[in-house]
Amino acid sequence: MARSISEIQSFQPVARTLMGPGPSDIYPAVLQALSRPTVGHLDPLFIAMMDEVKQLLQYAFQTDNPFTLAISAPGSAGMEACFVNLVEPGEKVIVCRNGVFGDRMRENVERCGATAVMVDDAWGAPVSPEKVEAALKAHPDASTLAFVHAETSTGACSDAQTLARLAREHGCLTIVDAVTSLGGVPLKVDEWQLDAVYSGSQKCLSCVPGLSPVTFSPRAVAKMQSRTHKVQSWFLDQSLVLGYWSGEGKRSYHHTAPVNSLYALHESLLRLYQEGLEHAWQRHQDMHQHLKAGLDELGITFVVDQPYRLPQLNAVTIPDGVDDAAVRQHLLTTYNLEIGAGLGDLAGKAWRIGLMGYGARHENVALCLKALENALR
Amino acid sequence: MARSISEIQSFQPVARTLMGPGPSDIYPAVLQALSRPTVGHLDPLFIAMMDEVKQLLQYAFQTDNPFTLAISAPGSAGMEACFVNLVEPGEKVIVCRNGVFGDRMRENVERCGATAVMVDDAWGAPVSPEKVEAALKAHPDASTLAFVHAETSTGACSDAQTLARLAREHGCLTIVDAVTSLGGVPLKVDEWQLDAVYSGSQKCLSCVPGLSPVTFSPRAVAKMQSRTHKVQSWFLDQSLVLGYWSGEGKRSYHHTAPVNSLYALHESLLRLYQEGLEHAWQRHQDMHQHLKAGLDELGITFVVDQPYRLPQLNAVTIPDGVDDAAVRQHLLTTYNLEIGAGLGDLAGKAWRIGLMGYGARHENVALCLKALENALR
Incomplete structure (x- = not known):
């Protein structure tokens, strides 16, 4: 009661x-960083810190992608950001499901007005590259392959490098859930040529929950730029968000960034870099x-x-x-x-x-x- | 460089x-609360605190709405949560625009696949009830009236009580932006019979940015329950979020709540209640x-x-x-x-x-x- x-x-x-x-468990230094004095979300000091967050995220993701930032919401919103920006209505997406989060990907695909072709593996098993290859062959009109690198619901790690290679061979972009993998097991975005990757602050980064690091390859950015439908989410429309996170000169207001949470992410990423x-x-x-x-x-x-x-x-x-x-x-x-x-x-x-x-x-x-x-x- | x-x-x-x-400016006690030890998002201690956040939000909003909670993202996501849950494709929404945020509402309506009928007033002027009444009469098929109570871009306060009365008289629900009004000027959700109201943590609550308090009236909940299309956002689908924020017994996992930010919101709302x-x-x-x-x-x-x-x-x-x-x-x-x-x-x-x-x-x-x-x- x-x-x-x-x-x-x-x-x-x-x-x-x-x-x-x-x-x-959160690093004590991250909790200290979290409670430092709040500054404005357009304060030059804060903008400079965001640039450092981007550099540190590029290191963590092992990527040179300029389009690397933290979504101002948890990993589930990072997942949604990848789908709503990369998938257009009417497209076909091959979704690998070997746990809870593959099924959540299906939900995202369907809510984008696209069709999900499911590739199922047992809970606890990794995604089967053979099944994925068969699905890619059976669906040459698919635009995207989506899979979970590290399934938080089962503890299984899938071979992201091989899956991404298969996707490329069949002309598909990849959307990769790295919520639990980032910082805990090898994840090499550029070497493996992953296209859209999202993670969470509250797993192996040992930061507080609430932020979702994401990175988009040049191929993913080209897809976003050639969209014919507006992104269905204003909040997650990355073409708008990028105006705040990037640009040599002036940053444009999109939404108010979660300033203190970003202090914490900065500190946790710095710890990872230093280790x-x-x-x-x-x-x-x-x-x-x-x-x-x-x-x-x-x-x-x-x-x-x-x-x-x-x-x-x-x-x-x-x-x-x-x-x-x-x-x-x-x-x-x-x-x-x-x-x-x-x-x-x-x-x-x-x-x-x-x-x-x-x-x-x-x-x-x-x-x-x-x-x-x-x-x- | x-x-x-x-x-x-x-x-x-x-x-x-x-x-x-x-x-x-953030209350010093809020920054202290923010950096307290993180507990799990399903920890009974945390669930009990969430119940208190709900009670305190009901006080702040002056409502008995059971459906009162904090969206795990900034006010822009709170806005989007109201639109994607209440507006279905093909509907017509009357949107009052007297600053930046009315135009953002239009973006939301259009991205829902609905039509926005704009009622424009000058930047710095309040929303004109006369114009709104004329629009309601001219568009008897409109489902919703959306307006900004306190326009953050201009500093103008509109008469939310009158606008909501007009909407009711014409069979419309109301979506109300109270980002800057909550805690700063009178806002009486139940007395004024507002239907969906969103705010932000970083304005008159003096909490850190990143959370969006929302409240939905029983009329709004009935509309959500009678939807014929799935909500286009999985992350913001309130029928799913409510399974985590509510329920007498077990809470179901939806996304990982921003635990420490909610500590901060709890403290800031407690300050408001005590004052x-x-x-x-x-x-x-x-x-x-x-x-x-x-x-x-x-x-x-x-x-x-x-x-x-x-x-x-x-x-x-x-x-x-x-x-x-x-x-x-x-x-x-x-x-x-x-x-x-x-x-x-x-x-x-x-x-x-x-x-x-x-x-x-x-x-x-x-x-x-x-x-x-x-x-x-």
Whole structure:
């Protein structure tokens, strides 16, 4: 029962250890950056910081794309930004579905007035390049291939490089969900020639939730520029947003940027740059191995086969006879430790243990293993 | 010229006094709340806080609408949320345009596949109820009347109560832009029977930018429920968002909420509640009078006629022979004081001086007047 409005007080959250599918543990320096004094969204100081955010995002994405920025809303809006800008009504899009987010892509395609051709793989399996190639051959009129690089709902990593090559061979652009991959596993936008890629601030970047980094290749930009229909979303129309994020001279007002959240993103990207991508990828892998060793001892097995496992998102099968909700509740109330529930097909069957960004540390692995051991006793 | 990526350091903004059109000065307690430890977006502690945000928003909007929440993106997305959920393709919407944001409403209507019937008034004038009534009579097939309560681009306040009454008399729903009015001037959603109202966090609430409070009347909800087309935006589809913000039992995942920004909104709304709406309205009016008295002495006049002036957004005419950009630059570099440039038709002709929320204080008025006096000398 909600309390009376007159009883409401300032919110004082408990400090949790966040080992779910995100938000992940935030770098302390990122929380400090977040609360620095707000400046105007057209202040020259802020514009200069945005330029740095773009440079740091280009590093994180491994791209020289000039059209690289952060959408002022969560990853779901980043997904929608890619679809509404690249897909026109009447087009056909091949959508790979091996978890929740492939299905969300289908929703986006259909709401653009386009047709989604679904390529289904099992939850926990990667996207099958063979099935994708067959679909591309069967649908030579498709304009776009859309797939999830790192499926947050299952912990499976798909071969983005191969999928993008197949798309190019069949004249398709690619829309790639890198929400959970960015910063956690190799993601090389230019080398792999990905066209439209979106991510989220609250996963392996260890920034607060609410922003969606995106990058568009020159091929994607050309497609946007040759559109015959207006983008159905004014807020997400990237041709308008770019007037604020770019330009040698004057920046034009589009919407009021989330100033403080961008301070936080700047700081988290700077941390990633200073650590170095290769080091960050290795750290995620190392912590995953430590977690796996401990889970093996507890007899807990993975949903995803070894070659396709994301180190940063460990979906594990809930042992027989164990009360899913009771265990998560115990971890939360006794240890202030959050792990993720299963989503969609995996609801009640799996837990999702995140080792993302700042959360990929020995102390988090040790806490999680010991707390799970006690909870399952 | 951007510096090399290896030279980038943590961003340390200068403390500015924000007297533009928003973001406004942030309450120090709001910045503190912002940087509290992040918890999960489905954490019971967070869900309870969201319920409090809803209660506090209902107070701020003066409504009992159960469908009251904060969109996880800026006010422009709040605007779009109202249009894409309430307007279906083929409908006719009467849009009042007396500044930038009425024209943005037109963009939204057209991108929904609907027809906008424009009712134009001069920049700086309020929306004319007579013209609106004539348009409603001339277009009996219109479904919706859309107007801006407080035009941020001009500082004019329109008579939302009368406009909403006219709309009802002609069987139209209302979509109302209250971005700059909420917390600054009377806004009574239930008493005035407004149907869909959106605002922004960064104006008279003195919260950080990035969130858009919205409220929908039962009439608006009924319209949403009787839609024959899917909402074109997945991210802004309120029937899906409500599954996360509401429900007696389980909350369903839609997108990852901007957790820390919502801490900040909670704190800013609590401040407004504790001050009391009537007191906040009076404080904005009092500070406006102080500012006006000082501007009179400087010979600076208002764009908007007295009865329609917003106390929180003072659009003033740049005196003849004064270099717009040079003065604003001087205020920013010498006094760390931001005032707003003119927008659209008023670019180069007006300044916009905000007295919003925490910014509506004697010290801000005094700083602004003395700095302007020196700059114009």
